[in-house]
Amino acid sequence: MPAPMSASLDPSHHHAEGGSYRPALTLLATLFFMWGFITVINNTLLPHLRSVFDLTYTQTTLIESVWFIAYFVASIPAARLIERIGYRKSLVTGLAIMAAGALVMIPAARIPSYGVTLVALFVIASGITLLQVAANPYVAVVGRPETASSRLNLVQAFNSLGTTLAPLFGGYLILGRSTSGTSMAGAAALTPAERLADAQAVQLPYFIVAMVLIVLAVVIARFPLPAMGASVRRAAREERRGHSLWRHRNLVFGVPAIFIYLIAEIGVSNLFINFVSQPQIGNLTHEQASHYLFLLWGGMMVGRFVGSFLMQRIAAEHVLAAASILAFAVMMIATLATGHLAMWALISVGLFHSIMFPTIFTLGIRGLGPLTEEGSGLLIMAIAGGALVVVQGKLADAYGLQMSFLLTAACELYVLFYALWGARPTQALPDQQIA
Template sequence: MPGTVANVGSERNAIPGGGSYRPALALLASLFFMWGFITVINNTLLPHLRSVFELNYFQTTMIESTWFVGYLIASIPAAKLIERVGYQRALTVGLTIMTVGSAGMILAASLPSYWVTLASLFTVSCGIALLQVAANPYVAVIGPAESSEARLTLVQAFNTTGDVLAIVFGRYLILARTTGGTSAEGAQLSYAERMADAQATQLPYLIVAVVLAILTVVIARAKLPALGSATRRANAEERKHLSLWKHRNLVFGCGAIFLYVLAEIGVGNLFINFASQPNIANITPEQAAFYLTFVWGGMMVGRFAGAWIMRYFAPEKVLATFALGALVSALAATFVQGPAAMYALILVGLFHSIMFPTIFALAIRGLGPLTEEGSGLLIMSIAGGALVFIQGSVADTYGLQMAFIVTALCELYVLFYALWGCKVTNDASDTRAVEARS
């Protein structure tokens, strides 16, 4: 279906209830930026914590698993909260929770405490889950349906802009200020050096907490348009005749989000240690963080480009092309030696760029009044990142490079989804539209 979203540039900027949706999108872009920023700080935080607490790869990736358990636990309650208080208040609650969690990270660094760190990161992830459940479907349905994939991909590009800046932020305010971050892979640090390194996260998270607090006030006072009736949760009687499980694109879409996030998180979290290996690039963690900016930079460029490409080509075809590119690159990172393996892993970031927003938009197609519930399931599927400990276990057992075979398998499923799994069945939005006209 080339040209399905060809009118993105010329469409009238109308919302379901009238008016313009562009001011709301501009404000929501700041939320996408902020949660991308906070999530990707983990890419520099994890090698830092690995050094401070002397963790193996399994223990290190378990920290990230705890982060994604937050998505699993918070997503369905988030959907219910949105139903009760509305999108805008839910966004405010999510930002408040993130602020509290970021303040907890300051406490964790001052102690220092591994368990307070885990609890604080879990709290932040619950807040982000609430933002994700609210903001992603809001962006997807606030404008014309035919441009939802391109619109969500464009706003997600600001999310990845936050990712890129987070790596620079973490590199200079965490890794560059620590003994572990400027030492070669495997260097032994004294207890005093490790405890001194632990303090390095206080300033970064103080800055994050202040910014989040300001953003909370801005969102609370903003005037965001309401969604149209076609996407509101169905009432109890109507809900009896509707089923999420009859929508193939949603069911397989949950699997695609689950495995895509596992792939993305595995690449981001293990990249610094991977590039530091003697048989790969043989560089320090701080130097590896510089190359990690290209992973997220590729995602940022890919999303801006993808939003434009999907004006002319069907999103499922674009997704299939990018999934194939990610599969080939992941296999190269697994089996090629030297710096070429590092560059292959950087390319995976470029091909990952359009995956999340495109899968999400394809998965909620045709859900109509089930959009909120479907979105809750999709955001819950982000918990796939919790299985990154499997990749850590493979790294401990077979070597870090072989762990990226897990990434390749995830890309293969996304390719399947793009080619077949995303096809819409039982379009509920058409049914609601007919009922509204009658």
């Protein structure tokens, strides 16, 4: 299976270059920021579209499911494209695809059309997939294998900076400029004229996003990135012969760990505004609730910086186990309590979710040696687990929004199982490293 080329970069090339990859990693941090920012705009967009199109929770979460289906559909073509046109051109192409999708949101808002909105978001997510397929394994192998989790958590912290700022951007430019966003939960239904005006509120923010992406694409096209395309070699077939991905327990259980964790993270973030707006929880408008979403993502940013520090001293799987236990505890409080206690419990889960994706990823590729490329590809494809947030939407429609978070609590228990047992490598091979 074609997979991220980045994991098999030629070590000798990097030794020769010394510290020349620090600027490249700084630029990659900018990409992590941007795709985090754009992904979390959806958290303010979803309650907005729920009001504009009068959607059920199932239909609302289907929007995010389409977003994450793109990871499954686009990851293999993305890996092939990287091999074909090289690293720099792939980054530029990914940003261009994202910009095109953002621009499609403008006519989708003018019509307005639920279907065209889904298409636009799928295009944006496909561009993000192209960036993800290369960037995550690249960061994981730049340096000593034992600090890979620390390193990826550090770079992912910039992703969380983007996710922290996005709710303020979306809250002001989308929810703050719409009737549905400034009305209390349970207010009278919107008139047709108000629905049209609200739908068109997304045009300006997505135009701004598209322009920023185009500028960033131009910067990367002109940036002196190392010429990785031709110099990268994949591990020889003979070297991989006799090895099987399925003999590595940390990968076999790591793929579902990523898949299941994404259900938890996306379910919390997408339904957060609707949850805290309820009269028995926070009794807030959607615009006001978006400010608390800022705290949820801010907790993820802080958690990744703290996690990066801790993992230089404590085994990554031990930190992951502690985070999963605490995440389970606060999700049970959010499910069973009411008022501000439930609201702050849900906000706090961001702190404990923070280290899960980058830590599971690096534990999953640990000891894969020449199989690191294929393993990385499977883990990136597992991000498609976010598409199953629609299951939580169905639970919310059937049993109530608050009770639907029992699904999130169950996801935390699988992460705990992975940290305690599933992450232990079997038949480990020499780790790949870029110095």
